[in-house]
Amino acid sequence: MLLKTFGWSFAVTAAGLALAGVLWGWQGLAIVGILSILEISLSFDNAVINAGILRKMNAFWQKIFLTVGILIAVFGMRLVFPVVIVAITAKMGPIEAVNLAINDKEQYEHLVTAAHPAIAAFGGMFLLMIFLDFIFEEREHKWLSWLEKPLAKMGKLDMLSVIVALIVLLVTAMTVATNVSHGGGDKSATVLLAGVAGLLTYLVVGGISGYFEDKLEDADEDEDDGEDSAAGEAAAALKKKGGTGSAVGLAGKAAFFMFLYLEVIDASFSFDGVIGAFAVTNDIFEMALGLGIGAMYIRSLTVYLVRKGTLDDYVYLEHGAHYAIGALAVILLVTIKYEIPEVVTGGIGVLLILLSFWSSVRKNKAEGKHEQKSGDRSEVASGV
Template sequence: MVLKTFGWSFAVTALGLVAAVLFGGWTALGIVAILSVLEISLSFDNAVVNAGILKKMNAFWQKIFLTVGILIAVFGMRLVFPVVIVAISAQLGPIKAVELALNDKDRYQQLVTDAHPSIAAFGGMFLLMIFLDFIFEDRDIKWLGWLERPLAKLGKVDMLSVCIALIVLLISAMTVATHAHQHGGTHVDKAETVLLAGIAGLITYMIVGGLSGYFEDKLEEEEEREHEAEEEAERTGKPRSAVQLAGKAAFFMFLYLEVLDASFSFDGVIGAFAITNDIVLMALGLGIGAMYVRSLTVYLVRQGTLDDYVYLEHGAHYAIGALAVLLLVTIQYQINEIITGLIGVVLIAASFWSSVRRNKAIAAAEGKAGSDEKTEVSSGV
């Protein structure tokens, strides 16, 4: 099971490390290894959230997520995205931006750092909306009941998540964005840039998330009709037509996963510049890490981990909320990537431990109930 799920990750790791040695020697090997660990530690919560979505897809779309999806994740977000950011912020052509990334690494790093406010605002708002929509939904299983019960009641107010997100964005634009951190330790006013980028992140979430949610609802409706059609076919012996909507629904959920992965990768891409400004080594290291995150996502789905440890998804969403806030704070202040990674790990570890305690309590209660039944039977009651 482990080899089947993580086989591609092991292969990509071997190829990536060999490529690093050929490109820059043993020093490059060490850098790529560090970047891989960085990406995995920062994106573990991403894997948990992705698993909650991916478990709704069939084996075909899970395979697409691991193949086509990883190409988008590695080449799109870890290689092309930083170059596109530089091209837009510096108003350069794509070819010129690539030349800059390969030949003038210091200038390239400077331009990416200067573009960080817009990146953080876009990603921060997208992730914040994911967190808010989660905590305002009334769920049967609650981790922090004292907090989640009143929030679920507040969630009945229409568009509350959007209103809170816009308030947070306005506060960010009027505070941290007015002294945005730039290359060299200087600070400039980026309020307008942050406002526009944040609104773009909000719109992106509403479009992609809305479409995936719509088609997911339609898929559930079609599955109910399919079940009814199966029962009817069994009674009458007539052939039934296949449901065609599943592919469309899965496609939009796949699209949602890719945008979600993009938002999670912002902190990893930015944090990588603290280790190296070589775009090739960055792509190799973050790409290896991204592959493990994807394999871990599929592993969680196939093992049914989210069903066994019911609070894991809660912990991951709280980590998303924390990451969203941290991204907005980093517009003005520099925060060590170790802190960013540890917050997510601690929250998920706490939710895992709570899940284990819950499972033990349920097992103990069932065992006690079973022993009571045996006692009643043996006593003839």
């Protein structure tokens, strides 16, 4: 199971490190290795969040996530995205931006760093919406019940997460964005525009995927409970014949938009990794290779969590991951003005994941003891 899931990650690591050693020597190999570890530490909570979404997809879309998704993650977000950002912010052509990234690495790093306020605002607002929608929703399991119970009651107010997110964005634009160190000057307008774009992206992509997911669930319920209805019988007959009924079509659309949602989440998580990578190297190819290896492990870990049913066995893991997302969102917004070491960002996420895992283990042990005592009482009562 372990080798089957992580086999490609191991192979990519070996090939990537070997390529780094050939192209850049021992120094390049070390840089690629450090960037890989950096990406994994910063994105471990991303794997847990992805697993919660990916388990709703079938095996085909899980493979798409590991193949097409990794190409988008490595070449799109770790290689092409920084160049596109430079082209847009510096108002230059794509070929000129690529030439700058290869031949004038210091200027390229400066331009990417100058674009950090917009990147942080977009990613921070997207991640903040994920966190807010989670804590404002009523859930069966509550990790920090003293906090989550009142928040779930407050969440009955329509659009509360959007209201809170907009307030946070306004406060950010009026405080940390007024005099930033990245690029200098007042970036309030830039932060507001990018933040609204991040919020709209979340609402559009998340809303469409949620719509098709709900439609799919309704169609499945009609098939299970409505055998006497003509629609239910027709859908069941189509499935038996291998046809493509509406439920199958809806499943495809739902999976497609959830795949897009996953990719946007990965993009939001990669922002801090890409920016942080400049502390290690300003070579875009070393950066793409190192961060790409780390991204491959995150995807393999996501699939592993799904196939092992880890989120069902350890019910607080999703809570820890979402709290880590909330922390990362706040950190991204704060870094618009202040420098925060990547070790702090990654450490907070890992700590919250570990605490939620420990709480899940304690819960499982307590429930196991309770079931054992109940079983003992039943045996005594029955005279066994």
